[in-house]
Amino acid sequence: MRNRIAVRSGGRAGRVLLILGLVLTLSVLLFTLIGAFYTPYDPTEMNGLEKLSPPSLSHLFGTDKFGRDIFSRVMKGTLTTVSVALFTVALGGAAGSLLGAVAGYYGGAADAILMRLSDTLTAFPAMLPALLIISLLGPGKYHVVLALSLAFVPSFTRVSRAAFAGxxxxxxxxxxxxxxxxxxxxxxxxxxxxxxRVLLPAVTIGFSNAVLAEAGMSYLGIGVTPPDASLGYMLSEAQGLLSAAPWYALACGGVLLVAVLGVGLLGEGLKHA
Amino acid sequence: MSDPILTVSSLCGGYEKKTLFGKQGRPVLRDVSFTVGKGEIVGLVGESGTGKSTLAKMILGVVMPASGAVALAGQARMVFQNPGASLNPSFTVRRILEEPLRVSGVPRAELAPRVEEIAAQCGLEKSLLAVRPGTLSGGQQQRVAIAAALITRPALVVADEPVSALDVTVAAGILELIRRLRAETGTAFLFISHDLNVIASLCDRVLVMKDGALVEQGDVKTVFTSPSHPYTRRLLDSVL
Known part of the structure; x- marks a missing residue:
């Protein structure tokens, strides 16, 4: 009963968050989906005549130091980043939730063993095992997915265990x-x-974290590698051009912001819906 | 009385806690024996903590007895005290009623007619089948729980305080329903309650439990008008 009253009082705010989150998330997804099939320019085509040109009607987000169209590159980069994040959450979330469900449902020895294992993994910063895997396997988008999903398992296990035990x-x-x-x-x-009510927000938070983690790893040069473009990789490129071509960093960072914010709001809205 | 549906003989045991230092706990039930006949409504009374619910769980096979035996001719189903919590909040009423049939492998084509039949029998309007239990009243929820218990046509339904959480008038409706269902389906009920008035109005026979043992059992009229055990007398006095 108490639960229902709380939901009702938070219903209006929850709905606003949900709608806002849906709109932002869907626009990013649409942007990504279009980018998979169509970009205004070839994202890898260089053009010596139009190096570092500011945003204009022909190049909405301007061009980079090789004269490549940033809008087209951001489209492709978002596709890489979003798909890495989606697969990470799908794999890590499914494995973690399943382990947590088993621990929470059966309790006893299964619970004790699984949770101590998860404690052990949690004792290291999530990035550390991911770094280990990358240094063993080398960079590349598939390895990033593998590394990040493993890093995400313990947090999902914990959340799911609590939910199932309840x-x-x-x-x-x-x-x-x-x-x-x-x-x-x-x-x-x-x-x-x-x-x-517990797992869906965990998934959306996980997605935001995965987007940021992929961007972070690619920024450091241990994530997605060329010819694949990702938002994080492009941000690291843009950093050197911050004064010469500020629109580059703004475009990549802006899309990243909208993606993370949208999914975050969606999760917040789902929690109250 | 016809052949017994349920025969409980010399049942002992109950919860035991395993701790670091070995097994701890106390045997909850002590040498419990009784029978329930086909279509009979048997009441089980006693204070809280005397082992009524443990007995119910042993009959349903959730808790294993330390010794003794439970013999069931047919299926046993359970109805819980808090109908709101015992119904899956994510399922619609139709899905809740289908679930026991699906689990027991009833063909899909038979699901809808069986659900509608039992719903009508339990006084649930067809429109209620589409809603989730959270939107129902306590009385409607308990009707759904009873329907879900009866849909597989069990021989025995164990009802653990099924009307204790309900208003008096709603409770009366549920008791009437149980009476009618017994007459129509021939299902036997083991009705656990601490409310002697309910037991007196509903049951054919009564079992009186104290500290894990049955101190008295027999015909409701006999037990309630001339109780032989001092504990039964005290229980009756406390009501009057």
């Missing part, structure tokens, strides 16, 4: 088990939908 106490779970439902059925069909 649900497990509820009589509807006992009722389902008494009806003869198998453990996977109880976990996936009965309990999972009821943990969405």
């Amino acid at each position: 649900e497990r106490q509820k009589p509807y779970v006992t009722a389902a088990r008494l009806q003869g439902a198998s453990d996977p059925r109880v976990l996936l069909l009965h309990m999972l939908p009821n943990t969405r």
Whole structure:
């Protein structure tokens, strides 16, 4: 009951956040999707005559030091960044949620072992295991996905364990088990939908973190490598040109901001919806 | 009385806590024996903490007894005290009623007619099938829970304080429903309650439990008019 009242009082603000988040997220996704099939210019085509030209009608975000169209490059870069983040959250989130569900549902020894393992991983900064994997396998977008999803597993495990341990106490779970439902059925069909208030915001926060982590790694030169362009890689390029071509950094940073903000608001809105 | 649906013989045991220093805890049930016949409504009374719910869980096979046996001719289902919490909040009423059938492998084509049949029997309007339990009243929720218990046509329904959380008038409706369902389906009920008035009006026989043991059992009229055990007398006195 208390829950429902709280939701009702936060309903209006929640709806505004949800709509704003949806609009921002969908525009970034649309931008990404168009970029997958069409860019105004070839993002790798160089043009010596138009080096570092400021934004204009022919080049909306201007050009870089090789005369490449920044708008086209940002489109491709967003595609890389968003898909890396999506796969990271899908893999890390699914694995972490599943481990957390098992720990929370069964409790006992399974819980103790899984959570101590997760504690051990959490003891290191999330970036450190990711760095380790990259230094073993080398950079590249697939390795970034692998490294980041592993780094994301413990936080998802923790969130999901708490959610499932809370649900497990509820009589509807006992009722389902008494009806003869198998453990996977109880976990996936009965309990999972009821943990969405906790898990969905965790997914959206995870997505924002993954976008930022990919950008950070690529900025440091241990993430996505050319010819793939990513927002983080382009930001690191733009840094050297901050005074000569400020629009470059603004374009990359702006899209990054909208993507993270949109998904963040979406998660906040979902929590209250 | 016809052949028993449920035979409980010399049931002992209950919760045991495993700690670092070995097993701890106390045997909750002590030598509990009784039977429930087909279509019979048997009441189980006693103060909280006497092991009524533990007995229910043993009958349903969730808790294993230390010794003794439970023999069931057919299926047993359970109805809980708090109907709101025992129904999955994400499911619609239709889905809640379908679930026990799906789990027991009933073909999909049979789901809808069975659901609609039991819903009508339990006084649930067809329009309620599409809503989620959170929007229902307590009485409607308990009707859904009873329908979900009965939909697989079990031989026995164990109802643990099913009307304790409800208003008096709503509770009366649920008791009437249980009476009617017993007559129509021949399902037996083990009705756990601490409310002697409810037991007296609903049950054929009553079991009186104290500290994990049955101190008295028999016909409701006999037990309530001339109780033989001092504890039953005290229980009755406290109501009057």
